[in-house]
Amino acid sequence: MSLDRKPDPIRLHKELTAIWETPPGWARLSAVNHTTLGKRFIITAFVFFAIGGLLAMLIRVQIATSSTAFVSPELYGQFFTMHGTVMMFLFAIPMFEGFAMYLLPKILGARDLAFPRLSAYGFWCYLFGGSILIVALLLGAAPDSGWFMYTPLSSSTYSPGINNDIWLLGITFVEISALSAAIEIIVSILRLRAPGMSLERMPIMAWYLLITAMMMLFGFPPLILGSILLELERAFDLPFFDPTRGGDSLLWQHLFWLFGHPEVYIIFLPAAGAISMMIPTFARHELVGYTAIVVAVVAVAFLSFGLWVHHMFTVGIPHLALAFFSAASGLVAIPTGVQIFAWIATLAQGRRPRWDVPMLYLGGFLFIFVLGGLTGVMVAMVPFNWQAHDTHFVVAHLHYVLVGGFVFPMMAATYYWLPHFTGRVSDHKISIPAFWLIFGGFNLTFFLMHLTGLRGMPRRIDAYPAEAGWDWLNLISSIGGFVMAAGFALFVVDLVLQVRFGTAAPRNPWGARTAEWAMPTPPPAYAFASLPQVQDRADRLDPNSLGTDLAAGKGYLPFARNGWMETLGVDMATGKPGEVIVLPNRTYKPLISGVLTCAFVLCLLFKFYWASLLVLALVVGSLLGWASGMGSRRDCALLEAGRGLVLPPHWQTERPPSWWAMVLVCAADATLFASLLFGGLFLWLVAPAWPPPLVAQPSLTIALFAAMMVIGASLSGRLAVSALRQKRSAIVMLRLAGVAQAAGFATFLLMALQVPDPTAHAHLAVIFVVLIYAAIHAGIGVILALHGLWRWHGGYLSALRSLDLRIAQLWHYYAAVTAIISLLATFLFAFLASHAEGPRS
Amino acid sequence: MLIGAAVIFLAVLAISALAILRPAVVASFGARRTILWGGLIVPTVILTILVIAAFALGERLLATPREEMPLRIDVTARQWNWEFRYPGGESTANKVRIPVGEDVDFALTSEDVIHGFWIPRLGGKLDAIPGHTNVIRLRADRPGTYGGVCAEYCGTGHAVMPFTVEAVSREEFYSVPAQSAELRP
Structure with a gap:
């Protein structure tokens, strides 16, 4: 151990890199590093986005006019089901997970996330689960009951094929990844921050991600339970949703939307977090209304669990109950309004805001998202909902909200953080025509769709008669869709050009004031050569001088010790450092567990139930194997942590990250259990037979x-x-x-x-x-x-x-x-x- | 609602543009006040009015019990057609006759999967759910033929499940005993 030597930036870099870096070649499969995995999540999610987009194109061809139908209703059912499923489960959620994974340690001043192997395992679950769905699509056996899989249409009586089993098992498989990401994000934010970063000093993005991850922890279990019950019904004939045997299809709708509505905010909030990071940079003024925004986001989180019934206004629920959910749905516009006006106020505070490509995309966000929010208030009103529900009006609304609230901010975020990812800036302004094509194409497609819906076109029909008079609207929508696709193609071209040929970026090219810019770009695997001490709110830093200091080893842990991957654990509220966290090194174990889990899912899919028990035992064994080599066989003395600090290793402390992870696992599991008990009572109360x-x-x-x-x-x-x-x-x-x-x-x-x-x-x-x-x-x-x-x-x-x-x-x-x-x-x-x-x- | 939405939309865009182009104007209003008025007070007022108005309108559209219940037609949906049964016992497939100028209750259920009962020109929609009966009250003010569709995805025949509603004069409707159980004036 060489703690007494004067830190030498170059040697420090070399020593840390040797420990943290993922080697090239096959060893890439052993990666557990957050930067590597974050990029993998983002790229994989973008590939799924392209697949989902392709499906959207096919849908638009099918209904472009009353006479352009080119596939059978069966195949069309697979197209729109897979379009929704891919965009929701394989694009939006993993894309945000990737961003969170990549950015979180860097904005919190840590070297990695709390459970690197869990990130890797989550990635494999996501990749394999998503691939099962795509392979099914290529084989013509994709799910076909709509992305919300209403029973009894999705039950074995009316959909006997393997199609819906693929949805239930594949998506549940992917959700393992979402839940593990949620636990990882919560524990990392609460425990792995820079010393001195108390909760109220966290960069705003950390608040957004913390709350989003909490929502995932409680939002996903109802759907996982619903999927398990429906799969049990399909596979073993247990009649949870069969109205002839005391089940009820409405139970599925409740469980699904109990997840499904928070899901919308789970998608929107991280994007809003990214906006809250970008706006202050371009406004050249710190975020106005930091506390108001935190309160608003917490309010959104609570409200979002109280308005799932607005997806079910037409199932015959008493009017007073509808009024309650209608009011709650309207109410959620308020915290969203608070955020939007906080951003506007921030822009107004500085000198004139700097204008650059990310701001252009944020303008697109504002335009589209506000329209989506307004139609959202409309459909939250019960009488209007009865008209618009299940029509193209709702299709238009949800695309305005999701594309406006997620895709546009994420494209802005891409341009904002791309210099960080690649160390290059873009010289070509292809991003600008790309924006106008996407923005124009989007509005052409979806603005008119409001009208199509109001003129009575139900969603999900594969053909319609010419007399209906929807031809010209649909044709323009389809043309708009192709314009948008061309825009996305241009966007990809621009990204490739920037990654390959962009000129080297200076450190912190936008003049941001958060910690992720206090490192060389592209970032080294260990992120920070030494960890910062935070004295003020973490969006008031000076990344340029901080970055130099940290690289020179003037922060905490400015050394490589025992080949350990070390970072600091802090007290949740105050940010006082409490332990040295030794993270597990790169390993193939997550890949092995992922492959075995995939084998388990395939066994269930092909109904090899006895074999599945054997494989399950292997999965459990492989997961237990993660523990081998962790911890220590002897009691450690306190460890030096730099700057005169001595701390215990995490396994000798009372509440290390893994203890909190178990608490969160129990919380998620308890939500699933509560949903099950709710189901039991609901059926007794409401179900026929x-x-x-x-x-x-x-x-x-x-x-x-x-x-x-x-x-x-x-x-x-x-x-x-x-x-x-x-x-x-x-x-x-x-x-x-x-x-x-x-x-x-x-x-x-x-x-x-x-x-x-x-x-x-x-x-x-x-x-x-x-x-x-x-x-x-x-x-x-x-x-x-x-x-x-x-x-x-x-x-x-x-x-x-x-x-x-x-x-x-x-x-x-x-x-x-x-x-x-x-x-x-x-x-x-x-x-x-x-x-x-x-x-x- | 449409005009209101358009006004709000333009106002938000205008304020944003102002914040970017003439920051001083917005800044002079004060950051706290901007958030308070834009995010909290104005939307709260608008939403309160909307929710109350929507509830009042919803009450009118609902099939609430009344002293003399309206004509009730039982509707059974199945993949992929609609069966209508009149109080008089007659039943028809994919077309239904109703008297003009009179509320009619459609009692919906399904034999297989969930279907959505919707006659766009007459009003809102309601789901036909197996094991449940939902009642929707509709009224045609003018005689004529109205198209109806299935609104909830119900499988491969979802698009080819239309039905027609023929609104005829009350005299004409009640002159067919198979349709109406008892003759109404």
């Missing part, structure tokens, strides 16, 4: 035994931790926890198997799934207890190094609570079903 012919009769004795086992497991888990902390052997308690969880697992499985014929009625199916859910959680408890034993025998545990057991303990607690709620729910559902009122239809 109740009461059930057969009511489940769970045994109280067995239930009490199961409860005792899971409570016993969490006590043992707790005692294992205290034994370890008192320097005693944890082995007995770990074994006890394992045995108790195994007994719990077996008991819940037994109870599930005792449910009479779960395919007979949704009531039985719900109880069956609730019990299986509890069994799975006990089963994970077994694995964690075994993992603890393994770590014990490996010598990784001590009084100071109890992290593995404390994480397991969190799970044992959580599993016990949900298991007991599962038991209560089982009895409650059985009671409700046996007291349900006479037959209803």
Whole structure:
């Protein structure tokens, strides 16, 4: 260790690069670096965007006039379903994840994200899951029930093929990536910042991404649950959505839009965050209304979970309830308005704003997004909604919001950060004609579509009669679509030219004041040669002098130690440094786990259920393998962190990032569980074909035994931790926890198997799934207890190094609570079903 | 609503342009006040009025119970046609006759997947959902033929599921006993 030597920038760069860089060739597959993975996400997402765009072109050809139809309704169904699916799940979300991954550590003053291998695993899940969908499209077996997959059309009775299984399994696979990104983003923002960067000093983008990631954490589980239930119905005939057996198609709509509406803001908010970074730079004035914006974004997050029903105004919900959701939907315009006016006020504060390409694209954003917001208020009004719902008016509205609110800001962001990505600036102004083609083409396509919709054209029809009088509107829309496509082609050409032939950019070419510019461009893999101390709000920095200082090693951690990838962990609120976080080095493990997970999904897709269990065991084994080599076999002394600071390594602290990750996993899982219980109550309350012919009769004795086992497991888990902390052997308690969880697992499985014929009625199916859910959680408890034993025998545990057991303990607690709620729910559902009122239809 | 939206749209664009071209004008209004008025006060007022007006209008369009219930026609949707059943027992496929100048309740359900019942010129739409019955109240003020479509994607025949509504005089409608259970004046 060479901590005493005077830092030499060149040597420091070489030493850090040797540790952090992803080598060329096949070793690229082992990358875990946020810069590399961020770029991969962005490029992959752009490829999917091109595929989605191509599908849009095919759609526009099909309905250009009443006589241009060139594909069958079957194929057309696949086109529009895949267009929506690709744009939402394979383009928008991963694109923002890529931007977040690339930028976050750099604006927070950290060297990487909290869980680099999770980023890599998320990328493989995304790539493989997306590829399954695209391959299906090429084989003509793509999903075809619309991107929101309404049952019963999407259930096996009306869509018997493999098409919709591909949607359910492929998209759930991709969502693993979204959830892991959400956890990664939240923990990184809360814990991996530069020293001194308290929450209120964070750059505004960090607030946006933090809140967005929270929304993902609670927004995605309902859809994942819905997908699991629908796949269970399709594969094993459990009737959650079948109205003839106590299911209800409306349950799917609730679960889908409970995800689907927050999704819109999950897409918009990161883009708004990027806008809030760009506007101050071009206004040459710091962001006005920082606090107001944070409050507004939090308000959007809460409101967005309270207005999903506005997608369901025409399903026959009582008018007063509609009025509530209508008001909430209108209300969300207010925090959005606050943001827009904060940007306008920022622009007005400085001298005259600097005009450059990103500003042009932001102008496009404002024009289109405000129009989309206004039509949004219109469709939020119930009587108007009854007219416009499911017509081309809504198609126009959603494209104004999503293209205006995401695509245009992201193109502005691309031009803004491209010098950072590539170290080059653009000499050619092809970006300007590209903008006008995209902007003009977009409005030509979609502005007229409002009219087409008001004239009565429903969405998703593959043909229409000439008498309807929609020909000229559709033809102009289609022409506009092709103009827009030409614009995007030009955009790509411009990017390629800039990446290949642009002239070298000076550091910080726009004169920005945030930390990502305080590094050489293109950025080195380690981002910062040493980490900054932040004294003020992090959008008031001087990147030029800061960058020189950091490169010269004047910040924290200005050295390479033990070949470790090190960054600092700080206190969540105050930003006081608390630990040295040692990140895992590059490895093929995420790729292996990703490939195995893909094999598992394919097994389910082709209905090799027994083989899938084997593959699942391999997936779990490979994920456990991530732990090997992590942590330490001996207690470490405090580590030097530079600038006179000494800190413990993260595995010897009380609440390191991985502990928080487990908390977040439990939070997401609890949301899924709550959605399941909501589903059970909803069906009892609303679904036709109740009461059930057969009511489940769970045994109280067995239930009490199961409860005792899971409570016993969490006590043992707790005692294992205290034994370890008192320097005693944890082995007995770990074994006890394992045995108790195994007994719990077996008991819940037994109870599930005792449910009479779960395919007979949704009531039985719900109880069956609730019990299986509890069994799975006990089963994970077994694995964690075994993992603890393994770590014990490996010598990784001590009084100071109890992290593995404390994480397991969190799970044992959580599993016990949900298991007991599962038991209560089982009895409650059985009671409700046996007291349900006479037959209803 | 259209005019209001156009005014708001132009106002926002104008203020933005002003902020860029003549920043001093907007800056003199004060940053806090810009955010407060533009983001909070003005939209709150507009939205409150809109929500109340929409609720009042919605109440009128809803099939609320009343002393003498309107004529009720049962509609069953299936892939890919519509079956209409009159109180008098007659049923027709893909076309329906209704009396002019009188509210008519369409009670919608589906035999298979979700369909959307929509006669654009007569009013809003409502979904026909298997296992549920939804009622929509419509009224034709003038005699004539109105086109109806399926609005919710329902499979490959979604585009070829039109129906027609023929609004005829009340005398003509009620003279067919198979349509109306009891004769109305």
